[in-house]
Amino acid sequence: xxxxxxxxxxVLLAACVAGAVSADISLEYAIRAAYLAKFxxxxxxxxxxxxxxxxxxxxCILGSDPFGAALDRAAASVTGGRPLLVRRLASxxxxxxxxxxxxxxxEAAASLPAGLSERPVVTVSxxxxxxxxxxxVDGNHVRFDIDDDAAQHSGIHISSKLLSLAHAVKxxxxxx
Amino acid sequence: xxxxGKQDVNxxxxxxxxxxxxxLVLGLLMARYExxxxxxxxxxxxxxxxxxxxxxxxAAVSFDDEGAAQEYVRALTVNPQLRAAGVYGQRGTLIAHxxxxxxxxxxxxxxxxxxxxxxMTITVPVNxxxxxxxxxxxxxxxxxxxxxxxRYAGLILxxxxxxxxxxxxxxxxxxxxxxxxxxxxxxxxxxxxMGERQKTEDALRQSQKMEAIGQLSGGIxxxxxNLIMIAKGNLRLLQRKLGTTMPxxxxxxxxxxxxxxxxxxxxxxxxxxxxxxxLSPQPVRLSELIAGIGELLRHSVGERTTxxxxxxxxxxxxxxxxxxxxxxxxxxxxxxxAMPGGGTLVIATRDAALSHAPADVTDFTPGxxxxxxxxxxxxxxxxxxxxxxxxxxxxxxxxxxxxxxxxSMAFGFVRQSNGHLAIESAPGAGTTxxxxxxxxxxxxx
Numbered sequence: 001x002x003x004x005x006x007x008x009x010x011v012l013l014a015a016c017v018a019g020a021v022s023a024d025i026s027l028e029y030a031i032r033a034a035y036l037a038k039f040x041x042x043x044x045x046x047x048x049x050x051x052x053x054x055x056x057x058x059x060c061i062l063g064s065d066p067f068g069a070a071l072d073r074a075a076a077s078v079t080g081g082r083p084l085l086v087r088r089l090a091s092x093x094x095x096x097x098x099x100x101x102x103x104x105x106x107e108a109a110a111s112l113p114a115g116l117s118e119r120p121v122v123t124v125s126x127x128x129x130x131x132x133x134x135x136x137v138d139g140n141h142v143r144f145d146i147d148d149d150a151a152q153h154s155g156i157h158i159s160s161k162l163l164s165l166a167h168a169v170k171x172x173x174x175x176x
Numbered sequence: 177x178x179x180x181g182k183q184d185v186n187x188x189x190x191x192x193x194x195x196x197x198x199x200l201v202l203g204l205l206m207a208r209y210e211x212x213x214x215x216x217x218x219x220x221x222x223x224x225x226x227x228x229x230x231x232x233x234x235a236a237v238s239f240d241d242e243g244a245a246q247e248y249v250r251a252l253t254v255n256p257q258l259r260a261a262g263v264y265g266q267r268g269t270l271i272a273h274x275x276x277x278x279x280x281x282x283x284x285x286x287x288x289x290x291x292x293x294x295x296m297t298i299t300v301p302v303n304x305x306x307x308x309x310x311x312x313x314x315x316x317x318x319x320x321x322x323x324x325x326x327r328y329a330g331l332i333l334x335x336x337x338x339x340x341x342x343x344x345x346x347x348x349x350x351x352x353x354x355x356x357x358x359x360x361x362x363x364x365x366x367x368x369x370m371g372e373r374q375k376t377e378d379a380l381r382q383s384q385k386m387e388a389i390g391q392l393s394g395g396i397x398x399x400x401x402n403l404i405m406i407a408k409g410n411l412r413l414l415q416r417k418l419g420t421t422m423p424x425x426x427x428x429x430x431x432x433x434x435x436x437x438x439x440x441x442x443x444x445x446x447x448x449x450x451x452x453x454x455l456s457p458q459p460v461r462l463s464e465l466i467a468g469i470g471e472l473l474r475h476s477v478g479e480r481t482t483x484x485x486x487x488x489x490x491x492x493x494x495x496x497x498x499x500x501x502x503x504x505x506x507x508x509x510x511x512x513x514a515m516p517g518g519g520t521l522v523i524a525t526r527d528a529a530l531s532h533a534p535a536d537v538t539d540f541t542p543g544x545x546x547x548x549x550x551x552x553x554x555x556x557x558x559x560x561x562x563x564x565x566x567x568x569x570x571x572x573x574x575x576x577x578x579x580x581x582x583x584s585m586a587f588g589f590v591r592q593s594n595g596h597l598a599i600e601s602a603p604g605a606g607t608t609x610x611x612x613x614x615x616x617x618x619x620x621x
Contacts, residue, residue, distance in 0.1 A: 038238050041304050080305025161235035165244050 031142045032135055033067040033087075036102060036124060037074035038176045039133065041081055042162035045099055056083040062092055062111070063104025100124060103131055115124040120155045137168050143167035192346045196339030203331045210327070215318050219289055219296055220256075222316045225252070226300040230312040233263055236272075237310035238301045245272035257316045259295055263302070264311040271310075284311035291451075294318050317563065366567055378442035379538045383561070389568055390588060393448025397443040404443065408436050445581045449568055449588035455496040456594065462500070462546050463487035463525045469501050473508050473523075480518030481511070489525035492620055493546045493613040496591040503586040507550050507609050510582055513573065514554030514607060522551040527615070534610065537596045544615035551608040557601040564597055586611075 018101045040057050047053075059075060063066070065088050075084035087098065092111040095101055102124045109123075109130040116123075125131030127145070132154075134145045145168040151158050163169050229248060236244035245263045249272045252261045261409045262273030264284035273280050278295075290297045297315045301308035314330045411433050447453040466473075466487060474483055504523075511521045533540035557565065557572075564570045566587045571580035583599075586609075590597045594614050600606035 035239065039237065042235055063548050066580040159235065161232065165235050173527055 019085075028137070028142055029066045029173050030070045033071040033143070034074045035085055035135070035144065036067075036071060036100060037078045039100060039122070039124070039162065040078060040084055042159035043100075043122055044157040044159070045120045048155075049099055050082075054082070056085045057081075057099045058085050058087050058097060059100045059102070060087045060095065060098035061102045061104060062095060063108030066104060086110055095121060101131075103129055112122045117150070117154060122151065122154075122158075138167055146170070189541055192339065192343040193343045196335065199335045199338045203335050206612070207328060207331050210602060211324075215291070215296070218316060219291075219298070222258075222296060222298050222314050223289070223300070225255070226298050226312050226314045226417055229261070229263075230300045230302045233312065234302055234304050234309070237263065238304060240271065242271045248272070252314075258314060259412065260313075260315040262313045264313070265364075265567055268307050268311075268342070273313075275315075278315065280313055280315070282302065285313065287311065291318060368515070376538070378465060379536055382566075383538050386566060386584075386587070388451075389451035393446050393568060394452040397446035397450065401440065401443045401447070404436050404439050408433065408440075411436065437506040442539055442579070442581075445579070445585045448592075449581060449583040453499070453589070453592070455499060455592060456587075457494045459492045459494055459495050459525075459616050460497050461489070462491055462498070462613065463489045465497060465500060466504060466523060466525065466548070469504065472501075473505065476505055477508050477512040477521060481515060482520045483508075484520060484522045486522065486524040486526075489527050489546045489548075491527045491544065491546050492616045493595075494616040495595070495613060496589075499589050500593075503589055504548070504588060504613075506582045510609075511550055511552035511607070514552050514556075521553075522549075524549050524551070528612075530533075530612070534596070534598050534612065535600070536598050538597060538613075541614075545612040546615060549608055549609040550615070553606045556600075556603045556605045556607055558603055562599055562601050566597075583609075 007023060007097040014056045027125075036059055045057075050168055053163075059071070061071070065071075072086050075086050078084055078128060087094075089101075090106070093114060093115055095112055098121050100122045100151055105126075106129065112123075122133065124133045124135070127134050127136040130146045132150045135145075136143050136145055140173070146163055146166040147170040148160060148163060149170050150163070193614045224461050231251065233245055233248050235241070236248065242265075245265075246573065247262060249261050251273055259277050260273065260275035262270050262275075262280040264266055265271040268284045270280060270282060277421040285297075285299050287299045289299075292316060293560075295315055296318055297313065299311055299313045302312055318526075380447050411429055418429070444453065459533075466485065470483075470485070477483060508521060508523070525546065525548050528545050529543070530540075530545055531542045561572060566584050567580075568584040569580035570584075587597045590611055590613070596612040598610045598612075599607065600610065
């Protein structure tokens with residue numbers, strides 16, 4: 001079922017973000033930027049993830065930023081709930097302060113601190129990367145896989161609504 | 177009678193109509209109420225479905241995932257009541273929908289419920305963190321035509337059955353009332369007829385009794401008369417033989433002869449009663465006959481009885497004039513005897529065309545009659561006496577005063593002359609003897 005699901009047509013999304021797409025980034029990355037911002041409402045972090053109850057959700061980029069201003073605009077467009085802040089990390093040491101962490105490349109993934117997988121940080125990467133959520137390109141569509149097992153291991157709850165949109169979901173092998 | 181009958185028929189029908197109308201109004205109100213309840217229920221149901229769809233489709237709307245949205249929408253097609261369903265994306269355009277009939281608006285309408293043309297359209301926003309990011313639209317029949325028709329058909333059937341039951345009950349009750357009244361009428365008529373039959377039977381029995389007595393006594397009287405003749409003839413011979421030799425015997429012979437005369441008279445009267453006396457009928461006007469014996473009548477009844485006459489009859493009749501004079505004289509004397517302290521005797525004659533038999537008269541032929549009536553102002557008779565008055569040898573007079581043959585002889589003569597005789601009397605109200613003689617037309621031309 002899930003594999004049969006069609007995701008948003010690139011063409012339609014192109015109309016959505018057309019204004020935001022600048023010459024230097026591809027349409028695909030504009031979509032990724034929008035997705036990054038839109039993940040937030042469907043993810044629940046434990047209280048320990050935030051310093052204060054009203055604290056913002058930090059969307060961090062580790063490695064070279066492929067989104068540019070598109071991500072800032074996407075973050076601003078998501079209203080309601082906690083505010084979204086985009087941070088471009090200079091050092092992987094700061095990663096534990098993030099709630100969503102985009103790993104721009106494998107080097108970035110490799111540079112992460114050892115204990116980060118225990119922290120409530122949703123890591124996002126390209127296909128084959130180490131992120132809990134991984135962007136995949138299925139035909140002409142940008143989609144994503146979700147490693148729900150890893151997310152739960154970090155104390156993060158991903159909404160079933162989001163899971164239902166995923167291209168593939170990795171669940172815990174066998175629930176006790 | 178017909179007026180009340182009409183009312184009896186109309187009231188139940190009216191009541192049935194009113195009851196049926198009430199049932200119908202009540203049924204319509206109930207149907208309307210059910211309609212409203214059903215519509216509200218439907219609105220609630222569809223609204224809840226829309227809310228569920230809106231809640232579950234947030235991610236699909238948020239990520240503009242038309243495929244996922246379409247899948248959610250398609251899942252709703254299993255509900256046959258839904259005519260159409262749609263999801264509007266973040267830009268307010270339709271991103272997923274199905275429609276069995278009609279079309280959905282191209283852009284998201286305002287949230288709320290619209291009911292029109294048998295269908296309701298419910299729009300619910302898709303919220304994310306308190307912000308609308310899209311909308312869900314559901315359209316459903318307020319109620320299927322089939323369901324409504326079925327419900328109204330059931331209602332109409334119920335009302336019709338109810339009205340029918342009421343009508344049938346009312347009509348049968350009216351019929352029962354009518355039947356009961358008919359039975360009562362028939363019963364009353366039966367009672368009357370039974371009474372009349374009883375009277376007729378009594379009269380018939382009386383007349384048969386008279387007939388039998390008449391035949392018996394007539395036969396005896398006839399033979400008696402012959403024996404008396406023989407006795408008289410022999411007495412005459414004896415008188416002739418002894419008249420000269422035994423002067424003393426003449427007295428005894430005369431005595432015996434007189435006794436035989438009285439016996440002759442008696443047998444004559446019995447014969448008259450038994451209708452076997454020889455009669456020589458001739459045409460006569462009874463008014464003239466009575467006028468002719470006026471002096472004799474007055475002499476017979478004496479000074480204490482006043483005779484008034486009212487002789488209006490003009491028609492002729494056929495009868496033995498001497499016997500008729502005798503009868504009237506006898507009746508007048510009877511009347512006198514009924515008025516020991518004096519009184520008035522009214523003798524009247526009149527012409528009468530009778531279509532019905534007078535009271536107590538049997539064997540009557542309707543037609544023209546000359547009626548003679550003698551009405552006294554005497555003491556009258558009890559019903560018992562009146563009924564037996566015509567019986568031979570029945571008398572209320574002291575022993576030796578009357579023979580009990582006067583009235584029966586008159587009756588016998590009148591019947592022999594094809595006439596009728598009736599007695600009308602009540603204690604204290606006098607007695608009227610009426611004689612009906614058939615009209616004799618041949619002398620009138």
